[in-house]
Amino acid sequence: EVQLVESGGGLVKPGGSLRLSCVASGFTFSGYSVNWVRQAPGKGLEWVSSISSSGSYIYYADSVKGRFTISRDNAKNSLYLQMNSLRAEDTAVYYCARDLLSSFDYWGQGTLVTVSS
Amino acid sequence: SYELTQPPSVSVSPGQTASITCSGDKLGDKYACWYQQKPGQSPVLVIYQSSKRPSGIPARFSGSNSGNTATLTISGTQAMDEADYYCQAWDSSLRVFGGGTKLTVL
Numbered sequence: 670e671v672q673l674v675e676s677g678g679g680l681v682k683p684g685g686s687l688r689l690s691c692v693a694s695g696f697t698f699s700g701y702s703v704n705w706v707r708q709a710p711g712k713g714l715e716w717v718s719s720i721s722s723s724g725s726y727i728y729y730a731d732s733v734k735g736r737f738t739i740s741r742d743n744a745k746n747s748l749y750l751q752m753n754s755l756r757a758e759d760t761a762v763y764y765c766a767r768d769l770l771s772s773f774d775y776w777g778q779g780t781l782v783t784v785s786s
Numbered sequence: 787s788y789e790l791t792q793p794p795s796v797s798v799s800p801g802q803t804a805s806i807t808c809s810g811d812k813l814g815d816k817y818a819c820w821y822q823q824k825p826g827q828s829p830v831l832v833i834y835q836s837s838k839r840p841s842g843i844p845a846r847f848s849g850s851n852s853g854n855t856a857t858l859t860i861s862g863t864q865a866m867d868e869a870d871y872y873c874q875a876w877d878s879s880l881r882v883f884g885g886g887t888k889l890t891v892l
Contacts, residue, residue, distance in 0.1 A: 714829065716880070716881040770834055771816075771817040
């Protein structure tokens with residue numbers, strides 16, 4: 670069974686940093702691109718970042734470029750999102766999602782990040 | 787930047803057909819996909835590559851994509867289909883979501 674389990678969310682002050690993790694199981698993690706997608710409270714989905722299977726190709730939404738860094742460790746079946754210079758508008762549930770054929774076929778349960786003083 | 791536009795809400799009676807549209811410049815030249823999200827749950831992929839259904843998704847869900855519009859069609863809509871629906875596409879390696887449509891079954 671494919672599983673994606675996020676962790677690392679919490680309350681952080683504006684300007685602060687947080688590192689999210691996503692551990693994958695049930696499939697060959699190193700064979701897939703993976704993504705972070707977020708959803709602000711009561712709002713729609715917003716794609717944040719993606720990383721290719723080998724880590725060679727990385728993309729970011731304009732809203733997080735220069736502040737967030739995506740990475741992966743295929744030996745640990747893990748995806749990461751380093752978030753710096755956090756703003757109130759970064760408050761959201763952050764999901765990791767597996768990439769398949771131009772879509773996201775499996776999603777984690779999400780981890781809540783709250784940026785507030 | 788590329789944008790996808792969805793109607794904020796669609797209403798349908800049980801047993802009828804619901805159609806949710808997603809508009810974007812030359813969207814028909816790209817693959818579109820659709821997600822269903824129920825309150826408090828993670829999104830679920832219901833259509834990929836514009837018209838394909840993942841395993842486990844009921845046959846009443848179908849998709850099409852042509853010109854500037856992708857459409858998710860739910861035939862014989864059931865109460866359990868009440869949810870938010872999001873379209874998504876790729877543009878220059880960036881993934882883009884529509885704003886979402888709340889489907890009400892009443």
